[in-house]
Amino acid sequence: DAGVIQSPRHEVTEMGQEVTLRCKPISGHDYLFWYRQTMMRGLELLIYFNNNVPIDDSGMPEDRFSAKMPNASFSTLKIQPSEPRDSAVYFCASSFGTAYQPQHFGDGTRLSIL
């Protein structure tokens, strides 16, 4: 079975540029989560969706960050404009049924903003 698929795996770009991260959840999963992981702050939940609808975006750091889920098999996390402090590993995860169920993580996108 295909797991959660994220792209790109690595992204290096200059500050001020727009960055788009992509995620394909496991087929049939109805919850999708975006996380950011840094050494300083650990793993932080940014936003999550249920049936393509954003439920809680309180973890989104600021207006430069936005996330969409146009259909059940695709989500994007966009940063515009990007800043060096956005450098982190961004994970997407999905789960089925309720958000109390275990989450399955993608391999992550390692983002470096120069």
Next chain:
Amino acid sequence: QKEVEQNSGPLSVPEGAIASLNCTYSDRGSQSFFWYRQYSGKSPELIMFIYSNGDKEDGRFTAQLNKASQYVSLLIRDSQPSDSATYLCAVIRESSASKIIFGSGTRLSIRP
């Protein structure tokens, strides 16, 4: 006070011994508890989840939950070098259903 607290380690355990990882949480209404393992440079991988007070065993892993003390632990029996990783404790609070809070993780090192 962090919502989910873990000792960052590193915790060094000899091969074959029992590794004991601990986690405390602040929200008494928390309902669901998870342990994830994360190898360096990899994504978190679920290894155990527990919802009820008591012990839950799966192979060499045992999760223990004590809601009165707001404490959850993970025991790894017969530790192997392949168990060397960071272990993340995660909690879902009832007060904001579905929002999972991760601890900062405990780095475990199994020495041969």
